[in-house]
Amino acid sequence: MSNTKAYAAQSETSKLAPFSFDRREPRPDDVSIEIDYCGVCHTDIHFTQNDWGNSVFPVVPGHEIIGRVTAVGSDVTRHKVGDVVGVGCMVDSCRTCSACESGLEQYCLEGMTGTYNGEDRHDHTMTFGGYSDKVVVSERFVVKVPEKLDPAAAAPILCAGITTYSPLRHYGVKAGDKVGIIGMGGLGHMGVKFAKALGAEVTIFTRSESKVSEAKKQGADHVIISTDEKQMEDAAQSFDFMLDTVPVPHDLNPYLNALKFDGTHILVGLLQPIEPPVEAGALVGKRRVLAGSLIGGMPETQEVLDFCAEHDITCDIEMLDIQNINDAYERMKKGDVKYRFVIDMASLKNA
Template structure:
């Protein structure tokens, strides 16, 4: 797929700039996709800025992709030209390990191939993401976007949505369960919407009192200001699950005291050491669990899109064009977005056929 237009970071310190490059040639099991919209995830910034120490450059970020199929390989059976589809955080895996055979490709024992910044399993070229006009992806890692979904608000479902849906589904959240959602950013507000749709009683934990009314507009049953000790203590032993979306180090111990026995504290935002350390007594004395969860496998990714279509769920977004991306990243770092930027790729590159 020659003459792909996009925006890339050329180093860990450079701004995103226009970048023309060639996609790999489609293989028999590939789907070629014209990108219509791409969500902007904080992970894009972390990777490009080498915050995790695994950066590659140039890098075209973006792993919340909605697009239109332009061609399919001869071995493709699930998709056809003109269909609206999605691509999330991964584009390949070994496909034969126990995780992959269970539809949990994100836990591939050989390591899944990320949508950007990873070596292609066939030719070794580095994958490039959705801040671009087109992409080619193996059929297994493409999902159908239901017709009833708004394409802009559904793009972030491919990361923020599946990241919160997968653990809620895996641990069996259902009507009557009491779920606390810690943090209300891109992940947190999707966690709130999905848990409510599953029938749970939902409480939002926030450090900011100005989030109280906003959270209630999203339908939460309760809001707890986590810096208020008396509010925290009033919910001791109350929750079946806590969905923790905070991406920076924070003290888990006060939250563990809010769980019932057998309660589960699920980390989906933090990918660094837990600090301060856990007091094991909070776990041992009540058989509580601290768990983690990474995005979701391909069957679950299709499932969450279908679930969102059924329950009319979308991410709250601000639509931008690609020339606004550096400003958007600056605003994202300041928390100045509710709750996801989404790039309109057709408006960004109007001259690209």
């Protein structure tokens, strides 16, 4: 067992605070990693506040992990000591179902094991995430970070990046397609970069006039203010795809009407019931598709890192000492970050 420094929430009403625990002994297929950086995802807030009602405390969040390999098990072949590697949103799955055999471990028929707040399939302990100084993970769920990528800026690619890349690839976005990106946060700004790299014509839909110049700076070809009825009317039946990154209930119908026939609206942010209801006629009458997508499997997670290195894509980040994590959470709730916080774990190691 290895004593590990971390930050944890002890209850849904408590702040994140220093916490120590013992990481398990490495198994033959495990990679031991010293964590250098960990991205901060809005999901971390949901779990620490038990917003979804399934948190098991204490919660050590963090599933955008970048670090260096310090040891490998006897069966490990993909990684070696000194490699810069990443760990994303999951650390295990059944590995034998049809989804896992297809490299889609996130859709494991038995349920994937989350990087935190998941139950270890072997010893049944709860998993603790990347707000810590080290982690032990099966090599199947560890990816290589290309040398060309800045390690800190690469951390959010393991969640915000793969969450937007996977559906664009799966649904076949290609050069010349017209893609709408709904929302201009951590997910949205990555969606713009990926869609542009795939050759699409990209439009940001935002409620805020203040985000127009920023959207253009991120590479968007056009910006539509979604509260402007005239702009939305003019956008009718214009788009091949909508990538919807908004994490709270919102009216999908105006965006469905902006799709061409055979257009696809992809939800990647919303996990709650759709409110107000979708008008089925908008789907049936134009053979439109309302779809969802969850992160990506391990082969695709490696693919997105390599794609980012090839196309010079990084996440826009703000570095953070872990001692300021609670303030960062409050800023995130207000949308006051462009576009992802990343914790410099040296602040934990040196504390």
